[in-house]
Amino acid sequence: MSLPRETDVLIVGGGVMGLGIAYHLAKNGVRDVVVLERSYLNYGASGRNGGGVRMQWSTETNIRLMQESIELCKRFAGELKINIWLRQGGYLFLARAEAERARMERNIALQNRCGVPTRLISPAEAKRIVPELEVSELVCAAHNPRDGIVFPWPFLWGYANQAAARGVAICPFTSVERIVPTGAGFRVQTSRGEVRAQRIVNAAGAWSPEVAKLVGIELPNRPHRHEILSTEPLKPFLKPMVSLLSSGLYFSQSMRGEIVTGISVEDHDDGHVKMGSRLQFLTKVARELVRVMPRLSQVKVLRQWAGPYDVSPDGNPIVGEAPSVPGFYLCCGFVGHGFMMAPVVTKYYGEFLAGSARPAFFDPWRPTRFAEGTLVKEEMILG
Amino acid sequence: MKTIVCRCEDVTLDDVRHALALGFRDLEEVKRYTGLGTGPCQGKECMALCGFILAERGCVPVPFTTRPPVAAVALGTLARGDEEG
Structure with a gap:
């Protein structure tokens, strides 16, 4: 896939989060989207996890989101045209x-x-x-x-194929080297040339602190x-x-x-x-x-x-727009349960970036909570 | 006629060609798209053959990461191993 010179949304990370957000953006009419993956699709945690999907959590946010995520898994084959082997x-x-x-x-x-x-x-x-x-x-x-397991790999093929069919540019083997905020967006230097982006989503999982550093943000994960x-x-x-x-x-x-x-x-x-x-x-x-x-x-x-787990201090994710860098969005810190949450998280995240209401989980998972000292600990973390 | 490339996981020559037609150019990608090399032999039989098919199409095949153990080992045997490994 040739690298576009300009885009509305540039997503860093071709894992289940990045590809899922790309798919839901395109489905909701934002087709000017580029996904950069430094290796092949499925290289990181998305292609290496155990495939568990469960509703047994210790916070209401996680329990309710996983109820919905498992419902979305049941409909995945119909919508994304690939079998994810949910059992x-x-x-x-x-x-x-x-x-x-x-x-x-x-x-x-x-x-x-x-x-x-x-x-x-x-x-x-x-x-x-x-x-x-x-x-x-x-x-x-x-x-x-009602909890269960899935086979992780086809999720990524499903999201990637359906996003690409709607015009999203998915670029594997392309790494981000430099990000320069321009006031009206970003200039992104990649291993394959420059892309100008209005907005950036950091969905790089365990590599997200490195990506955030490129715009001067120190993440705690x-x-x-x-x-x-x-x-x-x-x-x-x-x-x-x-x-x-x-x-x-x-x-x-x-x-x-x-x-x-x-x-x-x-x-x-x-x-x-x-x-x-x-x-x-x-x-x-x-x-x-x-x-x-x-x-x-x-x-x-x-x-x-x-x-690689992407471990946050309180076991909960870090999502939303970075307060210090407008237009730079975070979708990271999902510890070891990002994969199972991706169907529901990427749906609402993609819809939000396409103009819908801010999802409710943006509040408990906001990036500023660490500075505020208002942490909600998730105790049902394995591994 | 059906030509088997990966006998453990029943991946055929057509499956590999289909993956290449979709744009996959790397053994790691073909493995993850078709399941090739993930069965009992762990790619010992099929990886070279798949690499040959990729090379025929002008790709430079790089072997996918070899996963330990080299040969299958029973869990009971491993459980008797020492703490530090």
Whole structure:
């Protein structure tokens, strides 16, 4: 795709956020849009995540947005003309400590008030849902049958193809080197020449602090390596995504039959994105997984990889226009749950940039909250 | 006639040609569009063949990132590994 010389909206980052916003802009009549991706589409966290989609959160904003996001996932194939392999097998959170029970009860009460049918269940009931579970160490579990999993890759192809069909210029292998505000917009120097843009959206995920620095903004989010693995395919047997609150271990069976599992491992934070794989992760995740699902000990690991979380100080995203740089919009800091939120977030973000009302989530997720000291902590973060 | 390029994931020569027709020019992109190289052999059989098809069309094929482990290992074996790896 040749690089346009001028555009209305220039989006930095060809991940699910950038491409989703591009699609919704074009759908709402703003077709003068350019998406720049420094590598290939699916290179960053969008192509490397576990594909979980859940309504079990600890803040009303996140719960309600995810209810809507999963509804949008159900309609994705019809609208974006590609199968995203949504399977609503539920999410089963397991607790090993009494302290986790109190937290679960509090979150379930809030989820129920929002209309999410999560239930607190006994270890025996968890074993009825997943008979292979070792439940002797558990005190209770939380189960929402409407949560599920998707296959991430086709989301990006769907958004990219449908955005391109409506006139959006999608430019992979194009990095941003310099951004100069001109008063009436921006001059953007890329690895493939200059583009003049009226507005810029920073949707660069874990790389968003680097992009923000180009206009003199210091963002508080930091990249964090998160590792994950995939096993040989098995006959479908595991219905829900299962997660242990104590260790952050999670595992599910993909529509291709593989067990996909991840866990957080300590990492040296030097502010740079790291995506190397470590044996330390393999041994840790295998030990935790076999402890809770002994039957999996014979199953073979086929591959492991890593992706970058985009971690904000309070676990919530950073969205909206940057106060110090008019016309420069942020859509970042989604920690490890940006992918599942993208269907709903990009819909409202795209509509907003096309002239609709400011979305409600712009308020709790505003970039100025860190300076104001009005943080709302999200506790249901895995990994 | 159907020509299989990736036997693990049933990716055919037509699938690869279709990906190229859509503008994908990189092994990482073709892998993510078709699923080629993501099965039990992890690309050991199909990657070179796919690279050959790309080279025929004037692309310079760069191998996609190799994912550990080199050969499949049971979770139980890994679980007995030491803490530090």
